[in-house]
Amino acid sequence: MSAWLTQHRAALAGAFRRLFVAPMSTVLSLLVIGIALTLPALGYVLLDNLRELGSRASGVKQISVFMEPGASRKEADEIASQLRQAGDLNWRFVPREEALQRLQQTEGMAEIVASLPRNPLPDAFIVEPQDTGPAALEALSQELAGWPKVAHVQLDSAWVKRFDAFLRLGRLALALLAGLFAAGLVAVTFNTIRLQVMAQAAEIEVARMIGATDAFIRRPFYYYGALQGALGGLLAAVLVLAGLRLLAGPVGELATLYGTAFALQAPAASGAAVLATGGALLGWLGAQLSVSLSLRRFD
Known part of the structure; x- marks a missing residue:
């Protein structure tokens, strides 16, 4: 040796x-x-x-979940509970009042928002999954679209x-x-x-x-x-x-x-x-x- x-x-x-x-x-x-x-x-x-x-990049791999305009806060809380149970999702709730305030702060939108008789914006959830692959994002967006009181799910899947x-x-x-x-x-x-x-x-x-x-x-x-x-x-x-x-x-x-x-x-x-x-x-x-x-x- x-x-x-x-x-x-x-x-x-x-x-x-x-x-x-x-x-x-x-x-x-x-x-x-x-x-x-x-x-x-x-x-x-x-x-x-x-x-x-x-x-x-902002919003690239986020899923925006919009509630129906007539959905109550209790129904929004039920969606939040379902998101908590999912476990592998980061999400935040955007109430309609906050969304309207952000829209009002946008340049050129203050007068238009002030002329509205009521708030037309719905409550929304911004969901960021851990798995950001195109197939996983598509599957999750389709699943979220089937939840009760969800009017629309937005994902720029083509860009992803x-x-x-x-x-x-x-x-x-x-x-x-x-x-x-x-x-x-x-x-x-x-x-x-x-x-x-x-x-x-x-x-x-x-x-x-x-x-x-x-x-x-x-x-x-x-x-x-x-x-x-x-x-x-x-x-x-x-x-x-x-x-x-x-x-x-x-x-x-x-x-x-x-x-x-x-x-x-x-x-x-x-x-x-x-x-x-x-x-x-x-x-x-x-x-x-x-x-x-x-x-x-x-x-």
């Missing part, structure tokens, strides 16, 4: 040394890997922020469906982009490792002549590919954070112009670990393919 650990430790140390043998080549390779991982990662972060912005379809299309496009860049990352690692194997061809021949196993020969290259991919993933995390910092100011100003407050949310620390792990796996895969094909020449 100690011999196995010693061999792995030596292979890892050798991989670190290779990074500093040709620093310019290493920097360029890390930049290529970092950029390849940055673009899809930044896209996912921005899409997640867009989803958050869409969910926070369009927004959800846009998010799904964005995720699919990013998945395809991530797949293309992952293939490019594997190709970069493949070529880098192939050149190193060719440069050390004489050493590999001697090592095999004195009894070195294929696993012993392959191990340093595997570690090098994984290490290079992991460092590229960490560089991608830094680039994503830098990109979000640059975009934070313009996005905040744009949100202010639309009368809202919104700030781009940076990914959690686990995001950097995911990028580093993904880069290491892709680097290891590229190294594995390159070493396997290159060593066939020696056979």
Whole structure:
């Protein structure tokens, strides 16, 4: 066991040394890997922020439940009791007096409201479900429409469906982009490792002549590919954070112009670990393919 650990430790140390043998080549390779991982990662972060912005937009995923004009407060209390029993709903009651007061405060509506002989607005409930998927919102709105003394249920289901379809299309496009860049990352690692194997061809021949196993020969290259991919993933995390910092100011100003407050949310620390792990796996895969094909020449 100690011999196995010693061999792995030596292979890892050798991989670190290779990074500093040709620093310019290493920097360029890390930049290529970092950029390849940055673009899809930044896209996912921005899409997640867009989803958050869409969910926070006023009335986007709210269901407005309007009572019949002649419904009494007792009947409204019965609807409130049913909403409490539902459990997974956030809701608030808007009495007709409050609705009329808000309408009166709207620009140009004060004189019109004052001329009305009575309050024509009904009591209403604003319902915000936990499950904001289009299908769940549609089902809930249909259920609410069947409750007693409910005259109308309003949900902009078309907007919700369009927004959800846009998010799904964005995720699919990013998945395809991530797949293309992952293939490019594997190709970069493949070529880098192939050149190193060719440069050390004489050493590999001697090592095999004195009894070195294929696993012993392959191990340093595997570690090098994984290490290079992991460092590229960490560089991608830094680039994503830098990109979000640059975009934070313009996005905040744009949100202010639309009368809202919104700030781009940076990914959690686990995001950097995911990028580093993904880069290491892709680097290891590229190294594995390159070493396997290159060593066939020696056979």
